[in-house]
Amino acid sequence: MIVHRTTSSLAWWLSGLALIALAWWGKPLVQSDQFENHFYGLFYYSILAGMALFWALPSEQRCYDGIFERRTMLFGLIPLYKVSAPVQAFSEIRLEQDPNLFRKDTIWLMVCGVKDDSEQVERFAFANWSATRRNLAKADALAQTLSAATGLAIQTAEVEVQ
Template sequence: MIIHRTTSSPGWWLSGAVLLALAWWGKPLVLSDQFENHFYGLFYYSILAGMALFWALPSEQRFANGIFERRTMLLGLITLRTLSAPASAFSEIRLEQDPNLFRKDTIWLMVCSQKADDEQSGQVERFAFANWPATARNLATAQATAAALSQASGLPVITAETRAE
């Protein structure tokens, strides 16, 4: 079984700590005697609640017994929703690099299939398995994960260099 969890990232835990710090920092807005502060406090905490909702629902991707699966979990513990597809629905594993303007590029580990009826249009069905910031260490991790997925699923790994040839 190959698993990629969002909750295993230090960034997920750090953002949770930042949300707690922001909740503590906004307490004077709610504890004030002025109506304006209560209004701003309500607005502030409603935005914070929305951010906490997105934070509390991390995803987990895994491959086991010939099935690719994405699970949305509550705090990484309780499964709320599961999407799955058999490995036979896909034809290749791709490592793609997505350019970013304001931070490091992103490396995506995608499981793709070329639909038979859409070959002329070039539409590809994709399952995003994992992503990392583009560093040398993360590239090595992505390549190792792609190789492990390839061996477990029997799908070939296609890189940008392979596609160019």
């Protein structure tokens, strides 16, 4: 079984710590006696609650027994939602680069195939990383492992490292 988890990233854990720090930092807004501070505190904590919701639902991509599966997990432990597709629905593995305006580009490990309609391409995003030399090596290694496990060909494309 090949697994790629969001919770294995240090950034996920640091984001959780940052959310806790932000919650502590906003306490004076709700502990104040002034109505205006309560209003801003409600707004502040509602934004923080939305961020915590997205943080608490990381994804996990797996490949096992001829099936690609994406699971949305509660804190990375309890599966809440699953999407799966058979390996036969796909024909190749690609490394794609997505340009970003304010930070390093993103490298996506995509599993692609053709749907019934020839104009649509079935795509399954297996993993993503920032475009660095170390992450490109990780992406290549995972693509090779997926290719060996599924028998899908790897389509090579030019990926620029920043």
